[in-house]
Amino acid sequence: MNLEQLVREAQQGDDQAFYQLIHMHKERMYRVAYAFLRTEVDALEAIQEATCRAYLKLSTVKQPAYFTTWLTRLLIHLCIDEQKRKKRWVLEATDRESIDTSVDHPDERILLQTAMERLSPIQRQVIILKYFEDLTIREIASLLGHPEGTIKTWLHKALGALRHDLGKGW
């Protein structure tokens, strides 16, 4: 069964179809949630909540072809809300001294994560979608419901901020 058929089946109350839908998207969902929230436990909780909301609001999806976009948007909004609630950008490790700098430039990662922490949520989400999820500007625009020009501006500002912060490291 293809995506659109599954969406229709799920909209008519078929729980198995709904489960399959989420299952198909779970890897992408986890990556997005993890990129935003940075811990396994937070990402899992966000996915649980997103599944719940998707189940309750599935009837509002008018065009099944856009289910993936709709689900991703729902998850991103949840992650942003969660971040706002926690008011922190969770880092896996903050103790720079303990990092072994000889392998794989781990201090670069910390620098990047710290720099991303300083971005506004909107800039951060554009960076995540563009660079980690490989979405085009047009796809991001459609996902977030803003004009492409706005997305470009946010991306430009976000990259500028990262350049500024990362530049300090060298």
Add this chain to the structure above:
Amino acid sequence: MITYMTHEEIVEQSLNEEKKHMQAVALPDDLDHYIRQGMEKAKRMQARRKRWIRYGTSLAACSLIVGLLFSIRLSPVIAAYVSHIPGMEKLVELIRDDKGLQRAAEHEMVQEIGESAQQGPIHFQVDEVLMDERRMLIFYTLSQDRSDQVLTLRKVELLDTAGNPWGPGASWSHNLEAKQTTKNRIDVYFPEKVEVPDTLQLRVTASIDNVEQDTPMDVVFSIDKKKFISLLPFTHEVNQEIKVDDQRFMVESITAYPTQTEVRIRFSPSNTKHIFDFDQLELADERGNTYAFWGNGVPSSREGTDVVVFHLESIYFTKYEQLTLQAKGIRALDKEKLAVTIDARTGSLTKSPDEHLRLDALRQNDDVVGMDFSMLVDEIDQSRYVDFLGELTDDLGNEYDLLQSTSSSDYSSRNSQLYGHLFKRVTSKGIPSEYSFTLLSYPTRLTDGFRIKLK
């Protein structure tokens, strides 16, 4: 090497490195478990919503979302009077929407009960009863040993002493919050004259976090009929005919009981329009006090095809010199336009009253039929929903059960309302080519309301 990279390159490289890390992050083993839990949570919430919807529509409360537009009319004098009795403050809270019930409480109609039952950690107590021959309110306290679970009444039954079901049914609201103790009320109606027994048994089944408990709790309590038996109803015979837009109806009588006033209206069978309901039907006295249907309860009941009895707040204990019956508007539609038909193949409306009602989507899967409608409403209806869809049938005579209905406003344009209905076909007469239903209500009105002097 790095020192020769531009800042742009540094950022690109860092982001690419990070992306590799992200892609390498292993999916947790229990991801599927979290997905299942998300679905379970949604189903629990949906079940709760469904019950609310069922409760709401059964009382036609959908049309009463206007609630917030009115101020709450709690007479401070009465509140003070009743509240001085220990334990009565909560009861006063629970009837603050209804002036008639407040007066009844003021006239010592409240019966203290204090009978209780315990089931594991759950305690249920019938605290008080306020009733007459038309209506009964049971005030109860439901409590548990902890405060982090949602405890609510799932089932309510009334039985006579022989253990047979008694009364036409009850309505109550579901507790949606985690609380240790809840005090609320159960409303019981008697559409016809009933013999009230001396002793009643109330059987309730509770649920904790939406899990229904296996064993119900039974509370047996005595009814003190002396509290109301001598309070005989009185009737004003009215028999005044009203004509608006050539549509006629007769206000036949008004009968006051301690718990409610009943207005009996007969609609002329020769009317070309079907009158659904009145906007803000109320009694007004010479001092401007009004008595309307308010809050919980049954707003009206039908007797045959032409007579509707409207239930308003009680004027029983009220002193008045003059009494007026009035309504701001009359919701009606041409009788020939009451039937709505839908082409099952094209998913379009083939017969509908006017352009206010639109079918946005028709979904059919085996025996489940989903319908999404939008309704354009005028400003007056923006804050209330129209319970328009009655029994669904089709060209083959199949019957359908309503599984779920939802209503919401389209916030971008406040005069557009969205309605979703999900039906299940319960007979197997084949796949239909046309669905049909009769409108229960519609946001069209006669040109004026009415106002008549009764006394």
